[in-house]
Amino acid sequence: MSDSRPIGIFDSGVGGLTVVKSVEEILPSEKMVYVGDTARVPYGSKSAATITRYSREIARFLTTQDVKMIIVACNTASAFALETLRSEFDVPVLGVIEPGVEAAVAASPRGKIGIMGTAGTIGSGVYQNLIMQRRPYAVLTSLATPLLVPLIEENWLEHEATRVVLGEYLRPFREVGVDALVLACTHYPLLKPLLGKMLGPGCVLVDSASACAHSVQRYLKGHGLLAGEKEAGSTHVYLTDVPQHFAVMAERFLNRRVAKIDKVLLDSI
Numbered sequence: 656m657s658d659s660r661p662i663g664i665f666d667s668g669v670g671g672l673t674v675v676k677s678v679e680e681i682l683p684s685e686k687m688v689y690v691g692d693t694a695r696v697p698y699g700s701k702s703a704a705t706i707t708r709y710s711r712e713i714a715r716f717l718t719t720q721d722v723k724m725i726i727v728a729c730n731t732a733s734a735f736a737l738e739t740l741r742s743e744f745d746v747p748v749l750g751v752i753e754p755g756v757e758a759a760v761a762a763s764p765r766g767k768i769g770i771m772g773t774a775g776t777i778g779s780g781v782y783q784n785l786i787m788q789r790r791p792y793a794v795l796t797s798l799a800t801p802l803l804v805p806l807i808e809e810n811w812l813e814h815e816a817t818r819v820v821l822g823e824y825l826r827p828f829r830e831v832g833v834d835a836l837v838l839a840c841t842h843y844p845l846l847k848p849l850l851g852k853m854l855g856p857g858c859v860l861v862d863s864a865s866a867c868a869h870s871v872q873r874y875l876k877g878h879g880l881l882a883g884e885k886e887a888g889s890t891h892v893y894l895t896d897v898p899q900h901f902a903v904m905a906e907r908f909l910n911r912r913v914a915k916i917d918k919v920l921l922d923s924i
């Protein structure tokens with residue numbers, strides 16, 4: 656049994672491409688329709704009601720593209736809008752948080768888990784609650800780290816300024832001695848090399864993008880929804896606004912060029 660319909664996937668902007676990249680790596684036959692809400696980015700500092708409204712509009716567009724599944728490839732939208740989308744849409748909806756939580760719990764032998772993400776994601780408490788349900792005795796340290804997204808978009812991945820900012824942000828995690836740090840924001844996987852150097856081998860970096868891709872694979876396989884092995888995968892990128900520098904940034908997030916970018920008009924934009 657196979658299903659050649661595309662996977663719908665969305666984020667506030669460019670960050671969700673880390674999820675696209677991970678899906679492309681393990682499911683090369685899948686077609687994807689990606690929406691980046693570049694007209695309304697960032698999501699990380701906005702309210703639950705606003706993010707839910709934005710997410711619903713994007714999901715509505717994706718269902719017009721005959722998608723077999725929707726991946727909410729944004730931690731903030733997963734924190735605020737996942738349950739609403741699941742209740743309002745007929746297609747399966749997967750977010751990045753549950754897979755990130757499973758990976759964190761599996762990666763942390765002592766249960767000393769750190770979480771860093773946007774103010775919205777951290778403030779929602781969703782990661783914290785889900786981890787505590789699975790590991791009631793976990794010691795959690797969570798921190799909103801809003802300066803990291805602009806530094807990453809500037810490509811300052813090894814820059815002195817980024818080291819200084821991380822030096823501050825990592826202090827509480829170091830004090831506790833976390834053995835796993837959840838990168839609870841789609842952009843953060845790009846900082847893995849620097850974070851690895853700064854935190855050393857005693858701390859596992861949990862990449863919610865790659866954890867999400869593996870859970871997509873399991874879901875599609877388990878439900879007979881994988882594309883046929885001989886099919887050629889592709890990713891069609893739609894944006895709600897097409898900023899000049901998007902193609903350059905996208906190339907860094909994906910490690911390849913984006914052939915074509917289309918603009919999509921959502922209900923309220």
Ligand code: DGL
Binds near residue numbers: 671776
């Ligand atoms: N994509 C967002 C997230 O993963 C980060 C960027 C934003 O704030 O919109 O939470």
